[in-house]
Amino acid sequence: MVWPTSWQIPCHASCLVLYIHRMVFKLSYFAFRSGAGRWMYTLVLKCGRLRSGPAYRMIALSASGESPFIDFSNCRDNTLDSSSIRVLPDVITIEEEARLVAELEGNMRRRRYVANHWDSVIERYREVEKRAWIDPLNAKIAQRIKSVILQTLNKSLATRFLPVHVIDLAEDGFIKPHVDSSKFSGGLVCGLSLCSSAIMQLKGDVEQGQNPDSIVRLLLRPRSLYILCGNARYRYAHEILATRPEGEERWVDGRRVKRSRRLSLIFRDEREDQGRREEACETDMKKKQHE
Numbered sequence: 001m002v003w004p005t006s007w008q009i010p011c012h013a014s015c016l017v018l019y020i021h022r023m024v025f026k027l028s029y030f031a032f033r034s035g036a037g038r039w040m041y042t043l044v045l046k047c048g049r050l051r052s053g054p055a056y057r058m059i060a061l062s063a064s065g066e067s068p069f070i071d072f073s074n075c076r077d078n079t080l081d082s083s084s085i086r087v088l089p090d091v092i093t094i095e096e097e098a099r100l101v102a103e104l105e106g107n108m109r110r111r112r113y114v115a116n117h118w119d120s121v122i123e124r125y126r127e128v129e130k131r132a133w134i135d136p137l138n139a140k141i142a143q144r145i146k147s148v149i150l151q152t153l154n155k156s157l158a159t160r161f162l163p164v165h166v167i168d169l170a171e172d173g174f175i176k177p178h179v180d181s182s183k184f185s186g187g188l189v190c191g192l193s194l195c196s197s198a199i200m201q202l203k204g205d206v207e208q209g210q211n212p213d214s215i216v217r218l219l220l221r222p223r224s225l226y227i228l229c230g231n232a233r234y235r236y237a238h239e240i241l242a243t244r245p246e247g248e249e250r251w252v253d254g255r256r257v258k259r260s261r262r263l264s265l266i267f268r269d270e271r272e273d274q275g276r277r278e279e280a281c282e283t284d285m286k287k288k289q290h291e
């Protein structure tokens with residue numbers, strides 16, 4: 001047995017303390033998620049020393065097939081710009097995830113899971129539009145995510161976003177293949193996944209003259225952020241796969257992907273002409289008032 005030297009002892013001790021803190025936090029978080037221990041989670045959150053920054057590992061996902069979270073093996077479209085699809089893992093910490101979930105739980109408490117979306121795209125879900133955050137730290141997290149998106153894409157920091165759209169998908173819920181309406185949002189849709197892993201599937205959209213056999217899959221782990229832009233945005237339909245009755249989906253490396261209840265924060269940019277459209281609308285309203 002090799003005994004630690006005197007300078008190593010404080011090092012081992014602090015690692016042990018950090019380890020215990022993390023385990024207690026994880027246990028309280030899972031108790032919180034199962035609905036059994038909201039109070040326990042809150043206590044740990046208040047007493048615990050939270051890490052300030054995100055465990056944000058900016059793995060430069062060039063999306064050229066090297067990303068372990070993007071599967072291009074069934075892509076039959078050599079015009080698809082692979083950098084229009086990104087997945088960034090761990091953009092927030094477990095603590096930050098729990099904080100966001102706590103606030104969103106409060107927002108959704110009185111809502112029931114709806115069987116069907118108005119245009120039949122989503123099954124078994126609840127949703128809310130987040131224009132403001134109660135917890136100032138959550139507001140900061142949302143702001144940081146926007147900066148991460150813009151920095152990743154080298155876009156102007158002045159880009160305006162629509163209010164965050166939150167979807168709470170029940171364990172047996174899913175999102176069918178669809179192409180977002182370009183009427184309201186711009187060239188960007190990004191999603192922060194919370195609570196559960198999921199597989200997002202992109203399929204060439206026939207209406208846009210694309211090959212429906214061209215498929216790209218994204219592994220969305222909790223706390224990861226996906227970004228769809230460029231020609232992946234409106235030429236491909238996207239969907240969140242359902243839990244298969246015969247078992248869990250498998251990722252390319254054989255890993256099982258267990259889908260349970262999942263929350264997602266969807267960030268969309270405003271259409272570039274949105275400002276002008278709003279101005280035109282205001283001018284019309286003013287004109288009407290004077291008439």
Ligand SMILES: O=C(O)CCC(=O)C(=O)O
Pocket residue numbers: 167175180191238239240264266
């Ligand atoms: O939950 C997600 O990440 C996907 C959301 C989605 O498909 C959409 O908002 O158009």
